[in-house]
Amino acid sequence: MNGALYCPYCYHRFTARQIMFRCTGRPGPTGRRCESRTDPLLAAHTGDTAPRPPAFEADGRKGSARCECQVETTVRICPFCHSQLPTHFGAADSRLIALVGAKESGKTVFMTVLLHELRNRLGESFGLAVMGADDYTRNQFPADYEDRLYTERQLHESTRTAAGTREGRRPLVFSMTLNRRRAFNRSTIDRSLFSFFDTAGEDLRSADSVERNARYLAAADGIILLLDPLQMRGARPLAEPGTPLPEPGGARDDPAGVLSRVTDLLHDAGRTRRGGRIRKPIAVVFSKLDALDGTLPEDSALLRDSPRDAVYDEADGRAVHEEIRALLDKWQGGGMDLLLEQNFERHRLFGVSALGSNPVRDENDVQRVSEYGVLPRRIQDPFLWLLSEFGTISRRDSPRRAAPDNTAAKRRL
Ligand SMILES: Nc1nc2c(ncn2[C@@H]2O[C@H](COP(=O)(O)OP(=O)(O)O)[C@@H](O)[C@H]2O)c(=O)[nH]1
Ligand SMILES: [Mg+2]
Ligand SMILES: [Zn+2]
Ligand SMILES: [Zn+2]
Structure with a gap:
């Protein structure tokens, strides 16, 4: 059970390392910019079809990660349903x-x-x-x-x-x-x-x-x-x-x-x-x-x-x-x-x-x-x-x- 986290949206269980990130969609230092699209996983779980910048994997134990486009993001998402996790999610208390x-x-x-x-x-x-x-x-x-x-x-x-x-x-x-x-x-x-x-x-x-x-x-x-x-x-x-x-x-x-x-x-x-x-x-x-x-x-x-x-x-x-x-x-x-x-x-x-x-x-x-x-x-x-x-x-x-x-x-x- 050590370190098990549960998503408050889909209730699936995962570890802190498995937490994913979502790009901010803002132009990066190289001028490249990630496009927003409907996230199929998010849509399937929540019905939310609004276009969003891409989700990507990185070390979820850290508070932020760098997208392919070189933009740094702090948006953490659930690896199962891609819902954005609350700000303090994962804190021990x-x-x-x-x-x-x-x-x-x-x-x-x-x-x-x-x-x-x-x-x-x-x-x-x-x-x-x-x-x-x-x-x-x-x-x-x-x-x-x-x-x-x-x-x-x-x-x-x-x-x-x-x-x-x-x-x-x-x-x-x-x-x-x-x-x-x-x-x-x-x-x-x-x-x-x-x-x-x-x-x-x-x-x-x-x-x-x-x-x-x-x-x-x-x-x-x-x-x-x-x-x-x-x-x-x-x-x-x-x-x-x-x-x-x-x-x-x-x-x-x-x-x-x-x-x-x-x-x-x-x-x-x-x-x-x-x-x-x-x-x-x-x-x-x-x-x-x-x-x-x-x-x-x-x-x-x-x-x-x-x-x-x-x-x-x-x-x-x-x-x-x-x-x-x-x-x-x-x-x-x-x-x-x-x-x-x-x-x-x-x-x-x-x-x-x-x-x-x-x-x-x-x-x-x-x-x-x-x-x-x-x-x-x-x-x-x-x-x-x-x-x-x-x-x-x-x-x-x-x-x-x-x-x-x-x-x-x-x-x-
Ligand atoms: N007398 C009384 N009736 C209540 C109370 N809370 C709910 N109800 C009744 O119970 C019905 C169902 O409540 P609701 O919250 O929609 O139930 P849910 O299906 O479990 O979400 C309501 O339409 C009310 O008629 C209460 O505190 N007192
Ligand atoms: Mg109800
Ligand atoms: Zn979830
Ligand atoms: Zn990006």
């Missing part, structure tokens, strides 16, 4: 987080709201800077995701991502940097990449997407698995009146089925020893909890806001975990906790609401955010837990006093 789940489980909404919160309110208080890692993400995310939800107050209809549109082929990749102060006033910068592959729907189903999802899971250092409680037999009748219930997807789409499929994919990817457990941390997140608010006790931890500081609060996290565990029995998902226990060294249960209330359909049958606006609850918990598992942020173990900043730093197992 970068980690990849993947978000997976069945269709309609709330992935697009969750990703949009989480990133919005991190880029605005939360990011600042955490000293966390979040940016699109490439031009595509920097353009697409605000226009297609953030503005649609927050300004137009419209939900992405899943049909919009059907095959053939430009969406659903190319992941959105965000880079998050956390400036961490260490002892003796030295500060270090921790980087994580969040790669979100907004699949067209049949995620974890058709052979093609299973293969890609398997690579996605294998590449990830931490996983957020989003599950829809409204797909669970015991929870559906409890939902608030007016809740849009997803069509029952059958055994393959119900949360227990999805969890066990993801578990199998991870065992295969990690070649876990027989009977061994997966070491990657997995946050198992139940979405749309607002639709079940009425069934929770008044003092439920799930109804509280998450703690607001830049540490992961262990006591609060445990309380949420235990509540969801109890709810799983009620929702007829009792076996899930045991499955997690037996297969994952590091796992935790979460309950979130990205929207805060049920969406409503307007006169044109378009789903819209309710009149209250987007009021997320506990949306950042799984993300913060993963960062604390990575040792990027610290963990507060006692309910009251914060742990010194660097105790959790070396927690990475």
Whole structure:
């Protein structure tokens, strides 16, 4: 595994030496200039047919290379899909987080709201800077995701991502940097990449997407698995009146089925020893909890806001975990906790609401955010837990006093 890198766009694995370069296309010292053409590999993987200067091989361990035309370039690309790699890609401290789940489980909404919160309110208080890692993400995310939800107050209809549109082929990749102060006033910068592959729907189903999802899971250092409680037999009748219930997807789409499929994919990817457990941390997140608010006790931890500081609060996290565990029995998902226990060294249960209330359909049958606006609850918990598992942020173990900043730093197992 030494030195293995994973492309945040196609999730193939390679070594630093295999990283390729792309010419800048500017005239070189000799006056020669490389021509731009469609890159067939890039087009096949991402649908991007824009003309580009040629890709070429060189020692990828170096930050730059000289093209045939004598121009020096620092544009590094993936040897498998030719996507341009993020600036700090390959730095020892970068980690990849993947978000997976069945269709309609709330992935697009969750990703949009989480990133919005991190880029605005939360990011600042955490000293966390979040940016699109490439031009595509920097353009697409605000226009297609953030503005649609927050300004137009419209939900992405899943049909919009059907095959053939430009969406659903190319992941959105965000880079998050956390400036961490260490002892003796030295500060270090921790980087994580969040790669979100907004699949067209049949995620974890058709052979093609299973293969890609398997690579996605294998590449990830931490996983957020989003599950829809409204797909669970015991929870559906409890939902608030007016809740849009997803069509029952059958055994393959119900949360227990999805969890066990993801578990199998991870065992295969990690070649876990027989009977061994997966070491990657997995946050198992139940979405749309607002639709079940009425069934929770008044003092439920799930109804509280998450703690607001830049540490992961262990006591609060445990309380949420235990509540969801109890709810799983009620929702007829009792076996899930045991499955997690037996297969994952590091796992935790979460309950979130990205929207805060049920969406409503307007006169044109378009789903819209309710009149209250987007009021997320506990949306950042799984993300913060993963960062604390990575040792990027610290963990507060006692309910009251914060742990010194660097105790959790070396927690990475
Ligand atoms: N009540 C409620 N419904 C939600 C929430 N998030 C998503 N939904 C519903 O779930 C549907 C599917 O969400 P979406 O993010 O498109 O799912 P995806 O297919 O996994 O990307 C949406 O159209 C909403 O009706 C939430 O936080 N609360
Ligand atoms: Mg989606
Ligand atoms: Zn790639
Ligand atoms: Zn050149």
